[in-house]
Amino acid sequence: METDSVKVDSSLWVGTKRYRAVLSGWYFNWTELDKKNREKKTISVPISEVVAVAEGKAEVQPQKRAEDTDRDFTLFYVNRTRGGKRALWCLGRTEFCCPSRDLRDQWVTQLRTALKTHCPSRPRRLLVFVNPYGGKKRAKQVYRSLVAPLFELAGVSTHVVVTERANQARDHILKKDLTGFDGVICVGGDGMFSELLHGVIGRTQQEAGISEHDPTVMLQSCDLHIGIIPAGSTDCVCFATVGVNDPVTSALHIIIGDSQPLDVCSVHHHNTLVRYSVSLVGYGFYGDVLAESERLRWMGPLRYDLSGCLVYLCNRSYEGVVQYLPADPQLSSPRDNMRCLSGCRVCSESTEMLFPHSDSCSSLYSRQLSQYSIGSEGEWMSVEGRYRCVSLTCMSSSCPRSPKGLSPAAHLADGTGDLILVQDTDPLGFLTYLHRHTTSKDQFDLPFVEVHRVKAVRFTLPPGEEDDYHDEERERQSITEGAQGTPKMACNSDVESYGDGSQQYLAAEQEEPGMKDRRRKRRNFLCGLCCSKPPAVSVWNCDGELLPYTEIFCKVHGQLVRLFARGIEDEEGHEENKSCKGRCVLH
Numbered sequence: 111m112e113t114d115s116v117k118v119d120s121s122l123w124v125g126t127k128r129y130r131a132v133l134s135g136w137y138f139n140w141t142e143l144d145k146k147n148r149e150k151k152t153i154s155v156p157i158s159e160v161v162a163v164a165e166g167k168a169e170v171q172p173q174k175r176a177e178d179t180d181r182d183f184t185l186f187y188v189n190r191t192r193g194g195k196r197a198l199w200c201l202g203r204t205e206f207c208c209p210s211r212d213l214r215d216q217w218v219t220q221l222r223t224a225l226k227t228h229c230p231s232r233p234r235r236l237l238v239f240v241n242p243y244g245g246k247k248r249a250k251q252v253y254r255s256l257v258a259p260l261f262e263l264a265g266v267s268t269h270v271v272v273t274e275r276a277n278q279a280r281d282h283i284l285k286k287d288l289t290g291f292d293g294v295i296c297v298g299g300d301g302m303f304s305e306l307l308h309g310v311i312g313r314t315q316q317e318a319g320i321s322e323h324d325p326t327v328m329l330q331s332c333d334l335h336i337g338i339i340p341a342g343s344t345d346c347v348c349f350a351t352v353g354v355n356d357p358v359t360s361a362l363h364i365i366i367g368d369s370q371p372l373d374v375c376s377v378h379h380h381n382t383l384v385r386y387s388v389s390l391v392g393y394g395f396y397g398d399v400l401a402e403s404e405r406l407r408w409m410g411p412l413r414y415d416l417s418g419c420l421v422y423l424c425n426r427s428y429e430g431v432v433q434y435l436p437a438d439p440q441l442s443s444p445r446d447n448m449r450c451l452s453g454c455r456v457c458s459e460s461t462e463m464l465f466p467h468s469d470s471c472s473s474l475y476s477r478q479l480s481q482y483s484i485g486s487e488g489e490w491m492s493v494e495g496r497y498r499c500v501s502l503t504c505m506s507s508s509c510p511r512s513p514k515g516l517s518p519a520a521h522l523a524d525g526t527g528d529l530i531l532v533q534d535t536d537p538l539g540f541l542t543y544l545h546r547h548t549t550s551k552d553q554f555d556l557p558f559v560e561v562h563r564v565k566a567v568r569f570t571l572p573p574g575e576e577d578d579y580h581d582e583e584r585e586r587q588s589i590t591e592g593a594q595g596t597p598k599m600a601c602n603s604d605v606e607s608y609g610d611g612s613q614q615y616l617a618a619e620q621e622e623p624g625m626k627d628r629r630r631k632r633r634n635f636l637c638g639l640c641c642s643k644p645p646a647v648s649v650w651n652c653d654g655e656l657l658p659y660t661e662i663f664c665k666v667h668g669q670l671v672r673l674f675a676r677g678i679e680d681e682e683g684h685e686e687n688k689s690c691k692g693r694c695v696l697h
């Protein structure tokens with residue numbers, strides 16, 4: 111213990127037990143004392159994980175009760191419990207009784223001062239978007255009963271918008287005055303997160319005067335943090351960045367101002383930005399499953415299982431040419447078994463490479479790295495084949511069903527993505543590949559699977575296939591046009607312009623009728639169990655949205671956005687782990 115930094119040290123009572131309490135440096139500790147003043151068990155709470163300090167015997171809403179007994183104060187803090195194998199966070203609460211009122215006041219003042227000093231980056235004001243129709247339609251209730259009371263307790267003020275239409279949150283962030291907000295929060299699923307992601311990135315580029323349509327441009331990193339309160343039917347981004355899908359855990363990460371940088375992949379078709387992705391850009395199996403599940407939307411979350419089975423039974427594979435720009439293999443590899451956990455060493459070293467000129471990156475190591483990166487983009491590789499699926503992911507994409515995820519050793523913030531190529535194989539082989547996502551077996555240890563750590567990927571159709579593709583696309587478009595007039599595709603005429611800079615392909619409400627037709631058409635396009643003519647092309651699944659293009663260019667933008675999260679804590683609930691020597695410089 112650093113005795114010179116001790117702020118307060120006194121005896122306190124918790125219930126009938128006497129403790130020695132010490133506030134020193136970054137920690138508040140209380141140690142039980144027996145009748146002979148011998149020290150027993152110590153409880154230690156980092157100041158960074160203190161949620162609030164209240165005078166008297168206080169309780170969190172909705173049973174709020176604040177008895178201002180002269181000599182008591184209540185400490186609220188992050189407490190870890192077990193939710194299966196994962197660490198859930200809940201609100202810890204301890205009432206302390208001091209020998210005098212003066213001492214109580216001294217404790218409260220010093221604890222609050224320590225909070226201000228050690229936690230300057232906590233959010234004070236948040237813009238919250240609640241999707242009342244996401245998941246099981248419980249988002250409003252989840253927010254009201256589990257999250258809002260915690261924000262109030264911690265003194266975080268909020269402006270809450272209950273959305274009335276798709277893309278309202280994105281448009282709000284792109285167009286409205288956000289002065290004074292420290293972050294934007296979604297209460298919903300991955301679709302809502304994607305809205306916030308597009309809004310925050312678009313707005314930042316708009317303010318920086320950067321064109322998002324230029325696939326070669328270096329995008330500006332976003333300062334406005336994004337928080338996710340999971341309340342959707344798919345909450346993969348939350349699971350992969352926090353480790354659990356639990357509204358209280360997420361709310362506590364937001365309150366204490368955790369900050370997790372996140373790589374984002376931009377997807378372009380020629381010179382048009384199509385979408386941003388953080389978890390999956392997938393062609394073949396994953397695209398077909400999404401297309402089929404859209405058709406079965408009326409079934410609710412069950413549709414994913416059914417469409418997965420149907421598409422698996424269809425046994426399809428597709429031709430494609432995949433070009434990729436490999437990442438530096440000396441830093442990490444998708445098969446090195448280094449899971450990206452909280453405080454990840456690979457991510458923190460990558461920060462120095464991604465931002466070599468920032469103040470925190472002036473080490474000799476970073477200067478060498480920046481020399482390495484300048485003018486040495488690396489050589490593009492090219493492979494052509496017939497694939498069951500082609501997937502690019504910027505994170506492990508773990509979820510409750512697949513705790514290891516699509517690429518178990520992928521990193522959240524190293525500026526790379528993992529490209530997984532599953533060549534055409536027999537149905538049993540492909541089933542083995544899929545099944546291994548749910549077991550501890552290595553899904554890449556199969557002869558028909560390749561995985562590469564990459565910075566960019568380009569997908570095109572082989573020369574002969576293009577004609578088939580254009581025939582199918584023309585056929586689809588003529589049907590769409592017949593019903594709707596001009597088809598809604600991400601061409602320049604569909605691009606909305608905001609102010610002087612940012613342009614985004616605005617997907618949902620405008621595009622919805624056209625997309626619906628294309629999806630309706632895909633009922634034929636998806637062949638069923640006994641198709642006479644298998645389709646020549648699949649469709650891209652980009653974080654749960656169908657893309658209207660087959661030929662795309664994807665580029666990974668390192669640490670483009672920041673989430674109120676800290677990555678997955680290891681099984682012991684500690685930040686230090688095999689791949690991390692300490693708290694990451696990113697946090």
Ligand SMILES: Nc1ncnc2c1ncn2[C@@H]1O[C@H](COP(=O)(O)OP(=O)(O)OP(=O)(O)O)[C@@H](O)[C@H]1O
Nearest residue numbers: 244245273274275276298299300301302342343344
């Ligand atoms: N008020 C609203 N009405 C209709 N759609 C909305 C509304 N608010 C948001 N949305 C859209 O609903 C979609 C799904 O929402 P969300 O991700 O919260 O739930 P989900 O259940 O996980 O989604 P999915 O049904 O795709 O699995 C989002 O893409 C979002 O754009």
